[in-house]
Each structure stands twice: as C-alpha cells, then as structure tokens.
Amino acid sequence: MAKGGFPGMGGGNMNNLIKQAQKFQKQMEDMQKDLENKSFEATVGGGAVTAVVNGKKQLIDVKIKPEVVDPDDVEMLQDLIISACNEAFKKAEDESAGEMKKMTGGMNIPGMF
Template sequence: MAKGGFPGMGGNMNSLMKQAQKFQQQMEEMQKDLGDKRFEASVGGGAVTAIANGKRQLVDVKIKPEVIDPDDVEMLQDLIMSACNEALKKAEDETSSEMGKLTGGFNMPGMF
C-alpha cells in the first residue's frame, strides 16, 4: 500500500481530507449566506407580501388593510398562501442554484 493512501484510491488520503474540509467550510459559508438572504413575493397587485429567508422559513407577511374583507376570508387566505408559497419557492430555487455551483452540479441528496 502506498504511503498515505489506499489501493485503488488514486491519491493521497491527506489531500482527500483537505478537499473534504474545504468543501465543508464552503458549505457552511453558503448556508450562512443563504440564511441571511431574504426572498420576497407579492400577489394580488401587492395586496399580500410574504418574505422568506434562505433557510426556507417565513419571516414576514404584510397585508394591505384594504384587502381585509370579513365577507371574503377565503380570498385573503388564498392570497396569503400564494405569496408564502412563491417566496419559499424563490428561496428553494436560490438554494438549489447555489448548491449546484458548490457541487458542480453533483446532486447530493439530503443536503438541502
């Protein structure tokens, strides 16, 4: 067996470990950066706005008072749900895009 490696590995184990550590650091930095980002979506001509972060958590919902109609609660519920889903979709898309850049397109299940 070659010094510092395993048969069939084609390289130095120390080099592989350094690459893994670098990848882990890049992953942690990316997760922090994404967690700090905000993704906003408005529906109903701006009647409802939802804001999510890169951790795919809803952080704010804004509703214009004029869209609050006690006789049409279902419409407001639909607007809220649509705005939240759109904001979360934007966060998911950005996360996937950033992950693809980091992994070179290699899909790693369970990472996000």
C-alpha cells in the same frame, strides 16, 4: 492499494483528499450561513399581499394592503396569503438548490439541503 494513494488519483495522497473534503465542508457551511441570512419576498394579487421568508425557511413578515381586507371575502385573502408564502418559500428553495448546484458542479448529493 498501491503506495501513494488511490489508483487513478494522479498520485495524490490521502492527506490531500482529506484537505479537499474539509475545504468543501467549510465552503458548504459558509454558503448555508449566507443563505440563512438572506430574505426572499413574494408579492401576489397585484401587490395585495407580500410574504417574506428567510433562508431558514421561516416566515418573517406578511404585509396586507388594507383595501384588500373584505370581511365578506375572507377566503380570497387567505388564498392570497398562502400563495404569497408558498412563492416566497419557493424562491428560497430555488436559490438554495442553485447554490448547491454551483458547489457540487451539478452533482446530485443525496441528503444535502
């Protein structure tokens, strides 16, 4: 290796590369903390069921309108709850992926999030 760093790096040195990596790592940690503190809500069945998840992908709230609780059709209510939860989780995942894409400039880095 030539003196002064890696070939093709524009004369940059290893210290600059390390500083850039540390800065990127800090930005990633900050982004992850921000996402973990957000909540994502999905409503299905015309407002019958609402699910709320956080950025840690934990279900934190489920709201069910009393008028949709039909003892003769429990399966429909179960399906609505599953659908609302899955949609809320998808919103959280989509935002996480979008933020990651912004951070990496669209590069796909295996093992990240």
